Amino acid sequence: MTEVRTRIAPSPTGFFHIGNAKTALYNWLVARQNNGTFILRLEDTDVERSRDEYADIIGEALTWLGINWDEGPGFHGQPDTGDYGPYRQSQRHALYVREAERLVTEGKAYRCFWSLDDIEAERELARQEKRATCRSPWRDATPERVAAEGDAPYAIRFRVPEGVTEVHDLVQGVVRVDNKEVDDFIIVRPSGDPVFHLAVVVDDGLMKVTHVIRGDDHLTNAAKHVMLFEALGYTVPKFAHHSLVHDEHGKKYSKRLHGANVLDWRTDGYLPETLLNYLALLGWAPSDDRELFTVDELIKEFSLERMGLSAGRFDLKKIQWLNGQHIRMLSREALLDRLLPVLRNAGLDVDSKPRDWLLEIVAICQEKLRTLNDIVAQADFFFAEPCEYEEKAAQKHWAKDGAMADMRLLADAMRAVELWTPDALHAVYNALAERLGSGLGRLVHPTRLALTGKSVGPGLFELATLLGRETCIARMERAMTYVESMGGDQS
RNA sequence: GACCCUAUCGUCUAGUCUGGCCUAGGACACCAGCCUUUCACGCUGGCGACACGGGUUCAAAUCCCGUUGGGGUCGCCA
Numbered sequence: 001m002t003e004v005r006t007r008i009a010p011s012p013t014g015f016f017h018i019g020n021a022k023t024a025l026y027n028w029l030v031a032r033q034n035n036g037t038f039i040l041r042l043e044d045t046d047v048e049r050s051r052d053e054y055a056d057i058i059g060e061a062l063t064w065l066g067i068n069w070d071e072g073p074g075f076h077g078q079p080d081t082g083d084y085g086p087y088r089q090s091q092r093h094a095l096y097v098r099e100a101e102r103l104v105t106e107g108k109a110y111r112c113f114w115s116l117d118d119i120e121a122e123r124e125l126a127r128q129e130k131r132a133t134c135r136s137p138w139r140d141a142t143p144e145r146v147a148a149e150g151d152a153p154y155a156i157r158f159r160v161p162e163g164v165t166e167v168h169d170l171v172q173g174v175v176r177v178d179n180k181e182v183d184d185f186i187i188v189r190p191s192g193d194p195v196f197h198l199a200v201v202v203d204d205g206l207m208k209v210t211h212v213i214r215g216d217d218h219l220t221n222a223a224k225h226v227m228l229f230e231a232l233g234y235t236v237p238k239f240a241h242h243s244l245v246h247d248e249h250g251k252k253y254s255k256r257l258h259g260a261n262v263l264d265w266r267t268d269g270y271l272p273e274t275l276l277n278y279l280a281l282l283g284w285a286p287s288d289d290r291e292l293f294t295v296d297e298l299i300k301e302f303s304l305e306r307m308g309l310s311a312g313r314f315d316l317k318k319i320q321w322l323n324g325q326h327i328r329m330l331s332r333e334a335l336l337d338r339l340l341p342v343l344r345n346a347g348l349d350v351d352s353k354p355r356d357w358l359l360e361i362v363a364i365c366q367e368k369l370r371t372l373n374d375i376v377a378q379a380d381f382f383f384a385e386p387c388e389y390e391e392k393a394a395q396k397h398w399a400k401d402g403a404m405a406d407m408r409l410l411a412d413a414m415r416a417v418e419l420w421t422p423d424a425l426h427a428v429y430n431a432l433a434e435r436l437g438s439g440l441g442r443l444v445h446p447t448r449l450a451l452t453g454k455s456v457g458p459g460l461f462e463l464a465t466l467l468g469r470e471t472c473i474a475r476m477e478r479a480m481t482y483v484e485s486m487g488g489d490q491s
Numbered sequence: 492g493a494c495c496c497u498a499u500c501g502u503c504u505a506g507u508c509u510g511g512c513c514u515a516g517g518a519c520a521c522c523a524g525c526c527u528u529u530c531a532c533g534c535u536g537g538c539g540a541c542a543c544g545g546g547u548u549c550a551a552a553u554c555c556c557g558u559u560g561g562g563g564u565c566g567c568c569a
Binding site for chain 2: 009010011013043044045046048049116119127130131132133155172175176177178181182183185186188189190191193195196197199200215216217218219220221223241243244246248250251252278281282285286287288289290291308309310311312313314315317318319320321322324328367368369370378393429433439440441442443444445447448454455456457458459460461
C-alpha cells in the first residue's frame with residue numbers, strides 16, 4: 001500500500017485565511033487517519049507579492065490550530081529531506097523549468113513570443129467571434145521560425161491536446177471538460193519564473209502527493225492539472241474539491257471581514273479545537289447526529305466520502321455555542337491555563353494568587369463562558385474592587401426602602417458566621433429572608449451589586465466565599481457609604 | 492458571455508448513490524415554559540424546509556429533462 005500524502009499549499013501573500021484553515025484541516029485529517037504525511041508547501045512563485053512575514057504568519061496560524069505532527073518540532077514539511085520546515089517553490093525554480101523544457105522537447109509545450117499587446121488583441125478578437133479559446137500562432141510555428149527569434153524573450157505554453165479531460169473527484173464525481181474550452185496556458189513566464197499550474201503539478205508529482213484536497217475554486221484548474229500530470233508522465237493523484245466558506249450573507253468570506261484571519265479567532269477567545277470542529281462540520285457531516293468532536297475524534301471519523309457539495313455559511317451564533325461546549329469539556333486545570341493569559345492581558349493580577357484559589361474561580365465560571373474572553377467580565381472583581389456599579393441595577397436594588405438596612409444586617413451577620421462557607425452564607429440569607437417574609441432575591445441582588453459591581457455573575461454564595469469575609473464586608477460597607485453619599489436610602 | 496459545480500427549515504445539515512421505513516430527523520438561532528438568587532447551563536414544548544415546471548413509476552426529497560437561483564473558473568495571481 002502506498003503511503004498517503006496530502007499537502008497544504010498556501011501562498012504567502014497575506015494572512016492565513018479561514019478557507020486555508022478548512023483546506024489544511026481536511027488534508028491533515030486524511031493524512032493523520034491514514035498514518036500518512038502532511039506536507040506544507042509555500043507557493044511563492046509570485047515574487048512580487050510573496051513576503052517572508054506572511055510565511056511566518058502561516059506557521060503561527062497552523063501551530064495555534066494544532067495542525068502539525070506531535071513528534072516533530074514543527075511541520076513535517078519535507079518528508080523526503082527530513083527537514084521540518086516547509087517547501088518553498090521559490091527555491092525550486094530550476095526543477096520546474098527543467099520539466100517545462102522537457103515538455104518543449106517532447107512537443108507537449110512550445111515557446112511563444114507573443115507580446116502582452118498581441119495577447120490582449122487576440123483575446124478581444126476571440127470574444128467578438130465568440131470563441132472559447134484563443135490559440136497562439138506559435139503553437140504551430142516551425143523550428144526555423146522559432147530559431148529566427150534568437151534571444152527574444154518567450155513564454156512557454158502548454159500545448160493542450162485534443163479530446164476531453166476527466167477529473168475524477170472523490171466528492172464531485174467525474175467532471176468532464178472539453179479541451180477545446182481550455183487555452184494553451186502559460187507554464188513559464190518570459191522572466192523564467194514558473195507559473196502556479198506547472199509548479200503545483202511538478203511538486204505534487206515529485207512529492208508523490210496521493211490526495212489533492214482543496215477548495216472547489218480549483219475545480220476548473222484541475223482539468224489543466226490532469227493534462228499536465230499526464231504530459232509529464234506522473235501518476236495522477238486523487239482529487240477532492242471541497243466547498244468554499246461563505247460569510248453569513250452567503251458571499252465569499254472576504255479578506256476584509258473580521259474572522260477571515262484565522263488568528264482573529266484566537267484574539268476573540270476561541271479554542272482552536274472549536275474552530276477545527278466547526279470547520280469540519282462546514283462541509284462534512286457524520287452519519288449520526290453528533291456535532292461535538294474532539295480533534296482525535298475528527299481524525300477517526302472524518303471521511304472524504306461524506307463531504308458535502310455546496311458552500312456553507314459561517315454562523316457566528318453556532319460557533320459561539322460550540323466554543324461554549326468545548327470550554328465545558330476542558331478540565332479545570334486546562335481551562336485555567338488558557339484563561340491565565342487572557343486575565344493577564346486585561347491587566348488583572350493573577351500571578352500573585354494561589355493556583356488553588358484560581359481553580360475555584362474557574363470552577364464557578366466554567367459553565368458560563370462562551371469565549372475565553374468572557375472570563376474578564378465574569379471574574380474581574382475577584383482581582384480588583386469594582387470601580388463602578390451598574391447604574392440600572394443600583395436603581396433597582398439599592399434605591400428601595402430598607403435596602404441598606406438589610407445590607408447592614410447582612411454585614412453584621414457575616415461577621416458572626418463561624419465557618420466561612422457557601423452553606424453558612426446561604427443560611428444567613430435564608431434566615432433574614434424568612435424573617436422579612438420575602439424571597440432570597442431581595443437580599444441577594446443588592447449584595448451581588450456591592451461585591452461585584454454587576455447584576456449578573458456566578459452564584460453569590462460561592463463567589464462571596466472565594467472573595468473572603470473581610471473583602472465582602474468591606475465592599476458592603478463601601479456600597480452603603482456610596483448610597484448614602486448619593487442621598488439614597490433614608491432608613 | 493462561455494464553461495464547470497451546486498440547490499432540504501433563517502443558518503449548518505441527515506436522508507438522495509441502492510425510489511416506498513420521510514405526514515422529512517438533528518443542531519444553532521428564535522418563541523413559550525420549567526429549573527433558579529441573576530446570567531448562563533440544563534430540561535420540555537413550539538415555529539420552521541424538499542427552489543420551480545415537466546416527465547419516469549403503483550410509489551420521488553430521492554431517478555431523468557428543462558427553468559430559475561447561488562457559487563466558481565475563464566491571467567505572464569495562486
